[in-house]
Amino acid sequence: MTTTATPSTSGQPTPASTAPELQLDLVGMTCASCANRIERGLNKLPGVEATVNYATERATVRLAPDAAAAADARLDPDALVAAVEKAGYRASLVVPRSASAASAAPGSGSAEAGAAGEARPDALAALKQRLLISTALTVPVLLMSMIPALQFTYWQWLALTLAAPVAVWGAWPFHRAAAVNARHLNATMDTLISVGVSAAFLWSLYALFFGEAGMPGMTMTLQLLGTPEAGAHEIYLEVAAAVTVFILLGRYLEARAKRDSSAALNALLDLAARDAAVLRDGVEVRVPIDQLQLNDRFVVRPGEKIATDGVVVEGTSTVDASLLTGESVPVDVEVDSRVVGGTINVSGRIVVEASRIGADTELARLARLVEEAQTGKAQVQRLADRVSGVFVPIVFVLALGTLLGWVLLNGSIEIAFTAAVATLIIACPCALGLATPTALLVGTGRGSQLGILIKGPQVLESTRRIDTVVLDKTGTVTTGHMEVSAVVPASGISATDLLTFAAAAEEGSEHPLARAVVDHARATGTALPRASEFASHAGLGVTAVVDGRAVAVGRASWLASEWAIEVPDAALAPHEAQGSTPIAVAIDGAFAGVVVLADELKPTSRLAVARLRELGLEPVLLTGDNAGAAAAVGSALGITDVRAGVTPAGKLEVIRSLQASGRVVAMVGDGVNDAAALAAADLGIAMGGGTDAAIAASDLTIVSGDLALVADGIRLARRTLRTIIGNLFWAFGYNVAAIPVAMLGLLNPLLAGLAMAFSSVFVVTNSLRLRSFRPLPRP
CATH class of the missing domain: 2.70.150.10 (Calcium-transporting ATPase, cytoplasmic transduction domain A)
Structure with missing residues (x-):
């Protein structure tokens, strides 16, 4: 059967794509080993770099750097799908998400048109049904096997009747996956499960039909922990059934976690x-x-x-x-x-x-950023992928060695069989494949709810190492909009009259400083008379006649040179020293006072700097503004390292010099002139109200532009990374510790199945705790 790579929304074939990146929805993956197999198959294609995410069931494919340089470089969707099918799985090309697509299909919760995306809700329901039926059949088997009082004559045959559908139908997804991989000469974690369940069930059939287990009056008790000398029970129907149920439960919880962790992204799209x-x-x-x-x-x-x-x-x-x-x-x-x-x-x-x-909308762009973050892999996960890729063959060797070792040393096939099956089941490293993707899904999803966009897993590793945070001034710690901070009249005129004449003269100007003066006058309820004979002098000031009086507003140097109006230094120096911009006003040829404008601090800037310090980060203020303005802002924020008069190229040099001195640097900015510095920093953080260039160059985006959320973004990223490391430690440590116990015959296969399923559930549950992350309270 051939699976087409054509999106369902298009009726035309797509033999090659000029897109720099394509995504494939994958069907049939059941464990991290499956993801590794698909990834290896895709990466064998010439000029292709592919990453497969087990949690999102998606492959991200792009041209390798050397291939992308070629003029005729193309991605061939049909070849990509064929490579996935060759590995034993199915794939379909993903239609890019957009807000409009999501709104057009409100019931889907997704904008993909691929068959995989459409089938997943039904697959979850089918998995739930399989779990419930298997549980209902398994509970009586467990009770009869554990409680001798319930073991009536020929009870073992009722147990067989109940357990057989579970071991065959209930475990069918594992058997099917194992068979598919066997046809491709490959073994995955499903192979371990299938072989373990089949071995327990087939041994029980042998004991019932050809041994003494089928005789009337047979009784048994369940031992979760035993000793090699105690041997094993004649039948293992409770093991075959219970292990199937435990693993189905783990898979069901995994599937639900994937759905829940993607809820934030779907909710974002549903806003449209x-x-x-x-x-x-x-x-x-x-x-x-x-x-x-x-x-x-x-x-x-x-x-x-x-x-x-x-x-x-x-x-x-x-x-x-x-x-x-x-x-x-x-x-x-x-x-x-x-x-x-x-x-x-x-x-x-x-x-x-x-x-x-x-x-092209902001909503669609944010959704793409979240989705891209969820499809990546952290460096720690790549190590786990390599481990899981070689783990399954090693486990089969260990299980075979356990079987032969016990037979040779003890002579008991029952003990040997018990230890070998327990080794197969306990070793299944499903938790390894879930450790990073589930935490990344939940962490980035929670971030998107708070207006914090984390672009990818590499960002998590960067946040752990940074020790210095460089803050752009204008638009980042300040509002970026000049506002009137003071109206200082000369003797003989009131502040209200000074503002009235200045604003009336400036009303005809489009200059940002002029607009700030006019806006302030209107906000204070000042009535502005109509001005006549307005004239604008580019870069210097304006003149007009207001209520019959000649008014000039602009640079003090311009008033002195052009109009011979001296402006006292005492009227300018205090404001310039604080980083403000005083505009001189003259009426009828005499100095009348100054209107002072300043780029105000954002309300949360002081709080943000304090919280960045609490995270162990040393702040540096960086600006192209003059030294006086920079020093005033630095003093207000308590920042001692202030770099003023820095050009865009100079900002890049500051970042590199800090890095050369051994610092690990985060850069926070919002403008086009910050883009190079954001890209060069170890961690680039863009304010969401900034330019597209700044956001594209950054690793983390604060959608609202609230500087206080920078600390929360770093906290969330660090907590997500800690969760990933904790998950990997548990998953890997659990296998390393439990396999020797199983090989020594000290672990019943039933307990092994329960522990293996619990490890996956633990990893998923631990990741879901990230949904409780809260920003720090505002004072």
Whole structure:
């Protein structure tokens, strides 16, 4: 049977793809060994680099660096699918996620069109049904085997009747996977389970039909721990049935964990609106979201979701962006305000002009970042993958050695069989394959709920090592918007009159400083008279006539050189020393005072720096601003290492010099001029309100732009890494410790199956604890 690589949303064949990366949905994987086998098969293809994630059941394939340089380099989806099928599994090409696709299929919880994605909910239900039926049949077998009082005459034949469906039908997924891998001359963890269950069941059949176990009056007691001299019971039906149930339970809990850990990503996609009220010739027309076009204008009423990214062109309102950014405080929007699709309009009616649609929206971009993070592998997991790849053959050798060793030393086939089966079952290292993916899924999912996007597993390892955090000033620790901080009049004029004349003259200017003065005047309720004879002098200032009086607003040096108006140094120096920008105002040829503007600190900047210090990080302030402004901000934040007047290239040099001195550096920035430094840093952290270039170059993104969340992001990444390491230690240590016990005949196969299933459940449960992560409380 041939599986097509064509997405279900496309009717055309795709023999080759120009995309730099493709993803495949995989069907049939049951353990980490399966993932390793598929990964090796894909990586054998020329020019291909592939990573297979067992937890997400997905392969990420890209061109190898040497192959990507070729002009005709292409990824062949058909060849990729054929390689997966050759390994004994099935695959389908994944359609990229987009918010509109998710909203178009609200019941799916996923935007993939592949058959694998569609089948997973049914597969989980089928697994649950198999588990429940097997449990119902196994419980009586266990009770009869454990309690002699329940062992009536010929009870063993009833046990056989109940256990046979469990050992055959209940364990069928393991038998089938083992057979598929055997046809490809390969052995996986399912092979261990299948052989162990089959051995216990077939031995019981032999003992019942050809031995003395089928005789009337046969009794037995269950020994979880035993000694080699005690031998083993004649039949192992309870072992075959109970081990099957325990492992099915482990697999079911794993499957549920995968679904739950992806809930954050699906919830992110579900934020998208399903339709929009588009204005066509002045009439509202309700259209599906995928029919929305760039520059379309659509109406958003109170309580409705904003359909896509855009700019407000009419009305004022308050927007709740908490589900997307993690920021609990609603944001006021007005004409020219930028809004993001998926956020909720709280109060007034607004009209928005679409600036981004489909896969280009902020929501779709964030979903891709989360998904990319969940498909990677940490360095520690790659080691675990290599271990699990050679583990299964070693276990078979150990089990065979155990069987032969006991036969030669003790002569008891029962003891030898018990020890060999226990070795097979206890050794199954399913937990190794789950250690990293489950923690990464839950950790990144929880991060996306809080507005913290972790790009990949390598980020986790970086956060553990960093000791220095470099903070860009403008837009990162400060708002990046100049605001009036003081109005200082000269003698003979009031502060209100000074602001009135200055703002009225500046009203005709589009300069950011001028707009800040005008906005401040309006915010304070100052009535602005109409100005005439307005003239703008680029980079210097403006002149106008206000209420019949000549007004000049601008640089002090310009007033002195052009208008012979001397501005006292005492009026400027205190403000310049604090890093503020004083604008001089003259009325009728005389100095009237200064309006002082400053780039204000963000409300959480002081708290953020304090919490970064608590994490053991030394802060460095980096800015292209003047030394006075930088020193003032550094003093306010308690940062002693301040680097001012630094160019974009200079920022990169600062990062490299810190690294050369032995520091492990995190860089926090938001602008295009920070992109090179973010990429060069050991850990790049971008503010979500910043430029696309900065976000693309970073490893971790704070969607809301709240600097205090940087510390929470580092805490979450470090906790996720600790969880991964703990999972791997438990999974690997458990196998190393338990295998010798089983080989010595001190472990009943029933207990071995229970312990093996528990190890997987422990790893999954330990990872799910990350869902309880909470940001540090705000004072």
